[in-house]
Amino acid sequence: MALDAWQGQVKSTDNLFNKLSDEQMMQEVSPSRNRGIYLLGHLIAVHDMMLPLLFLGESQYKELHPIFVDSPDKSTPNLPSVAELRAKWTAQVENMSKLFAGLTPDEWFTRHASITAEDFAAQPHRNRLNVVLVRTIHLSNHRGQLEFLLPKG
């Protein structure tokens, strides 16, 4: 169920990005708020950080973390282009989908990398599946904002 919800949100967000032109992606989602390009980079970076957290390998796009996680929008002079970010988003969706499909149900209920085995014994809900659940909610939060880049109606 949680994995279906994740895939559903990723798919809806992907559809939304496909509807938005590079020009629309350079707009703020609402006056003085984040631009589409920033939220795209932010989602890639946050999802990238899930890989080590889920014990699924190294981050692939470490260079995006300082720009799109540690810094707010409009504070970095030279952002990667929308086209570059779109390519990374697409590659990442495919890669994560494969990696997720490789985990067994039991593996999803094992600990993630930010909790020690000792703490996990007392807090078994802090498992890998819960990371996906929390990130699904995060994705939905930003997707609601990105929708404002589409023309009204």
Add this chain to the structure above:
Amino acid sequence: MALDAWQGQVKSTDNLFNKLSDEQMMQEVSPSRNRGIYLLGHLIAVHDMMLPLLFLGESQYKELHPIFVDSPDKSTPNLPSVAELRAKWTAQVENMSKLFAGLTPDEWFTRHASITAEDFAAQPHRNRLNVVLVRTIHLSNHRGQLEFLLPKG
């Protein structure tokens, strides 16, 4: 995990509503988009519809469904006041929290009211807990939009 996620999103949204004045709630979250008051009513109405869907009783606020689910914002001349809606939101949060706490884990994995017993046999993920998961994501989507009612920074 899914119930924690629901409670977390409800709590964050409740905190956000408490930070927003009635005046701010009358603003559009972004130019030409829904107003805060509409999204508040929409969330109450959508959550209200969860009660029969989860076999937890009748809807309590049926009068809100045509205004906040079937109709878009700014199409109904006489909306309930923000104060009225806030009171309903608060009562609903308390009521649903009690009702949810009353279900056992096994009960969460039984079918919801929109699926027949026959279909559920083949699609066991369409259970009551999944309704909560889907509504949590819906709530997060609108919470991301409601955040724009707060002053920037």
